[in-house]
Amino acid sequence: MHPWSLLSDGFFLSLSLCLDIGIANVAIISLALSHGFKPGLVLGLGTCAGDLFYAALALAGMSALLQFSAVRWVVWIGGAIVLLFLTWKMAREALYPASAPPVEGTADLATPRPSHAKSFGRGALLAVSSPSAILWFAAVGGALIAKAGATSPVSASVFLTGFFFGGLGWTLFICTLASHGRTDANARARRSCARAM
Numbered sequence: 001m002h003p004w005s006l007l008s009d010g011f012f013l014s015l016s017l018c019l020d021i022g023i024a025n026v027a028i029i030s031l032a033l034s035h036g037f038k039p040g041l042v043l044g045l046g047t048c049a050g051d052l053f054y055a056a057l058a059l060a061g062m063s064a065l066l067q068f069s070a071v072r073w074v075v076w077i078g079g080a081i082v083l084l085f086l087t088w089k090m091a092r093e094a095l096y097p098a099s100a101p102p103v104e105g106t107a108d109l110a111t112p113r114p115s116h117a118k119s120f121g122r123g124a125l126l127a128v129s130s131p132s133a134i135l136w137f138a139a140v141g142g143a144l145i146a147k148a149g150a151t152s153p154v155s156a157s158v159f160l161t162g163f164f165f166g167g168l169g170w171t172l173f174i175c176t177l178a179s180h181g182r183t184d185a186n187a188r189a190r191r192s193c194a195r196a197m
Contacts, residue, residue, distance in 0.1 A: 044123060046119065048123075058141060
């Protein structure tokens, strides 16, 4: 298969996964609204790494393993536990903010910006534990990735590069929108975004 075809297949498959407005996208938007473009981008890069992990597993034949109900249950229950913990933390933060919300148009200095390593790890954890991502890989993505024609290490790396760039493009897009909307978003809108997560 031609390298450009593999690259574009990976890119568009990744976009089809990213277009699901799930918890990872809401977390990226929320972080970009509250702390700006760069922190949202780092969280988004973490989600790209988590998605890339699943894509690599699908190329290695993980989609065949996901056909067994015991494996699906373990993955779904583990992901659900992680998501419930993150939901509890975010709900607590949204319902009981540590301090008064910032004045509209000013920087959000009330809440400390998470470190880049912590944001990256959180993004990867969100992507790996997302039920919608697990369902996408189990039902659609895994089979499509396995049939993409990436049979050699070189073709697999070309496909995975396209897959990563699809997620990166989506992350850049939503971080740019959120950071530009940051000046227009008041504290109430930010709190609503946190509650949606």
